[in-house]
Amino acid sequence: MGTTAPVGTLVLTTPVKAQDLHVGDIITFHPPTDAKEVYTHRIVGITAQGIQTRGDINGASDGWFLHQQDIIGQTTTILPAVGWLVKGLPILIVGFAFIMFTTSLIRTPTRRQSFRILGFSMLMSLTVYILRPFVGLVVLTTTPVKAGVEAQVVSTGILPITATATHGTSVNLVAGQVGTVTVPAQAGIGHYSMSSALHLSLPEWIAFFAICAIPLLWTFVVGLPGASDDGDDA
Known part of the structure; x- marks a missing residue:
């Protein structure tokens, strides 16, 4: 659904009668063709045949x-990015319970807190690695042009990115935004490549690093095991 509801968005709905819907409404x-699938698209037409829908970034109606x-x-x-949190909750809940149980066996309070900091940091890293919510790039279409290939791409991550075609053009995208890059023909290679990188302003970079530093700050607040703690374990 483009920038209206990017990948990872939590969508809340309310029951509705078909006759109360209008063109432009978003429905789930x-x-x-497949009753097990669930789509959220915008209504683009209402006829005697039924309701016709289309995703905002799709080139044709469903x-x-x-x-x-x-x-x-x-x-x-529509709650952007919240869907990623909901999707990651099972991993976080199970991991949190495991860390709390295993570290409860450690007798020294300060050492116990230190291992919990380490465990929670690893849990968050694992969740991010599995879901990959921050940066994502998907190629929607490719069209041959005189200079090479024109690729239409969409950002599927939470953070703004710059999508760059190797030896070609680049485009800045926010979550759900569609852009176009031109990939020049490269003789003898037979394929085209693109890459993506974070595109943040200075305040956004500062906020990003501050969030990443939370485990370190927590360590300073809680403290690391001291000599007295080591002596208690002896």
Whole structure:
């Protein structure tokens, strides 16, 4: 759904009757082709055949018409990035319980806190590694042009990025935004490559590093094991 509801967005809906919907409304539904799938798209047409939808970044309307039995509800609340947190909760809850249980076996309070800091930092890193919520780039379409290939790309991560085609053009994107880069033809290679990198302002970089430094700051507040703690374990 583009910048309206990027990847990782939590969408809340309310039940609605098909006759109360209008063009431009955003709805969540099961596509008639697969009742197990769930889509959230915008209504682009209402005809006698049914309701027609399309994702904001899609080039064409969906290949079906929806009816009352297909509709889950109308979108009432859009919470960008919150979906990533919901998706990561099972990992975080299980990991938190494991860390709290195993470190509770450590008798020295300060040493126990130190191992918890280490455990929570590793848990967060593992969750980010599995979900990869911060930076993402997906190629939507490629079109041959005289200079090489014109690629339409979309940012699927939370943070702003710069998408760059090797030896080609670049474009700055925010979450859900679509852009175009030109990848020049490279004789003898047979493929094209692109890369992405964070595109943050100075205040955003400061905030980013401050968040990353939270475990370190926590260490300073809690403290590390001292000589007296080591003596207690003897």
